[in-house]
Amino acid sequence: MSEAMPQAATPSLADNVLGMAKRLGMSVLPFAVVILLWQFASLFFPRFLFPSLIDVFWRCIDIFSTGSMFADVLATVFRILAGLAGAFIIGGLLALLMVRSRAIDRFLSPILSLFQGIPALSWVVFAIIWFHGVEFRIFFIMVMTTLPSFTFQVLGALRAMSRDLMEMVFSFRPTRMKLFRVMIAPAILPDILTAWKVNLGNASRVVVVAELVGATGGVGYELLQQQQLFDMAGALAWTLQLVFFVLIVQGILTLIENTAFRYRAVSERVI
C-alpha cells in the first residue's frame, strides 16, 4: 500500500554556499547603501548635522563599555520587554474572553478601538498626571499603547483556527489544558509571533517618547541630553542601541519561526 512521493533534487554544497552568500549580500546591501550615503554627506556638512560614522561607532563602543551608560540601555530594554509581556498577557486573556462570549466582545471591542485612536503622547501625559512612580508610568504607557493591537491579533488568530481541526481534536475529548497544548497554542503561534514583531517596533518608538518626557534614565532620557548638547553623534549612537535591540529580538523571533514552522510546505512559486 505504499505510494512513492516525488523527491526534489538535493542542491549541492556549492549551490548552498552560493545561495547563502547571495542571501547575505542582499540583506547587507541596503544597510551598506545607507551607510555610504551618510558617510558621503558627512564630508560636506558640519559635524553637528552629519557626523562621521566612525565617530558614531566609537560612541557606540563607549556606551557598551561604560557601566552606567549600558545600564541605561538595559533599563530601556527591560521596559520594552516588560511592557510587551504585560500587554501580551492582558491582551491574550481579553481575547480569550472575547472569543468565548459575544457580549464581552461587543463590550470590549469599541473600548479597544477607542484606545487605538489615542496617540502615544497622550498616554504619556495621562500617565504623568495619574501616577507618581517612573517605572509604573512607563509600564502603563507601554501596555496601553500595545494592548489593543495584541488583543485584536490574538483574537483574530483564535477566530481563524480551523473549525475542522478543532472538531477533530474535540472528538478525542481533550481536557482544556490538552486542547490548548495540542491545538490552540500551535494554531495561534504564527500570529502571536507576528504580533510580537509588529509591537516590538511600536514599543521601541513609544518607550523613547515615554522616557524623553517622564524618566530620569534610559535611552529616551539620554537622547534628550544629546539634543540639549546638539550632539548628533551621541543621538545617533543612542538611537542605534534601540535599533540593535530590535534587530536582535527580531532575529530571535525569526529563529523561533524557522524552527517552529518547519512543518510548512514551501511553494516554489512566490507571490
Add this chain to the structure above:
Amino acid sequence: MRDIVTPNDAAIHLDHVSKVFGKPGSSGAYRAVDNINLDVRPGQMLAILGKTGCGKSTIFNMIAGLTEPTTGTVRVDGRDPFADFDSFRGKMAIVFQSDRLLPWRTAIQNVELGLEMLDTPLAERRAVAQHWLTKLGLGGHENDYPHALSGGMRQRVSIARAFATNANILLCDEPFSALDESTAGRLRAEFVRLVKENGKTAVFITHSISEALEIGDRIVVLKRPAMIAYDVSFDTATDQQQRELIRSRIGEVLAA
C-alpha cells in the same frame, strides 16, 4: 431482511430524535433530522446512505456528541454522548471526510493524538502508533509532515489515528470520498478487514450505493429531512442476486 435490535442491546440508540437548526418555529428554522428511531447492535457495520443535504452528517455529529439533538434521545453504550462528552474519551473514534491531520505534527505524532488524551506513556503510544502506521503501509513515513504525504497516505494516517485508541465505536463520515477510486477501493477493503478483525461497531456515512454495499452489513437510507426510508441488513450469506435486488431497491428509494 430488516435487523431487529432492542434498545437494551444497542451500542447506539436513537429514540425519536429531531434536530432543528435556528430557532424552532421561526421562518429561518431548518429541520435537518425528523423523528428518527435507530438502534445499532454491537459489532454491526451500519452504512447510512443518502443524498447530499439529507441530514447524514447531522446524525453523525449527534452520535459523536458534537451536536445536541433538539428533541429525542441519543445513547451510545447507554450514555448521552453530548451531556457525558468526556466519558467517551477513548471509547469512540472518528474518521472524517477530509484527513484533518494537524499540520504541525508528523504522521506518527498525529496517530498518537488520541493516546495522548488518554495519558498513555510516550513509549507505549509511540509503539502503538508505529504498529498502526506499519499496518496501514506507512512504515518509513513516520516522521513526514502531512504536507509531504499524498491524499491517500494522509487518509491512512487518519484511519491509523482512529484505530490507535482501540475505541469500540468507529464513526466514519465519507472518509474515502475525496480519494481516487483505486485508492478508495484499496482503503475501503483494508478498513472493512480491520473493523471486522477488531470487532468494532462502525457507523459509516456515504452517498455511494456501491460503497454502502461493500462496507455495511446493514444499510439505512435517509430521505430529506433525515427520515429512514429504507433499512436493510445482510451478511456474507447474502448472494449476489439478493445484493442486486437491494441495490435496485435503494436506487428506487433514493430516486423517489
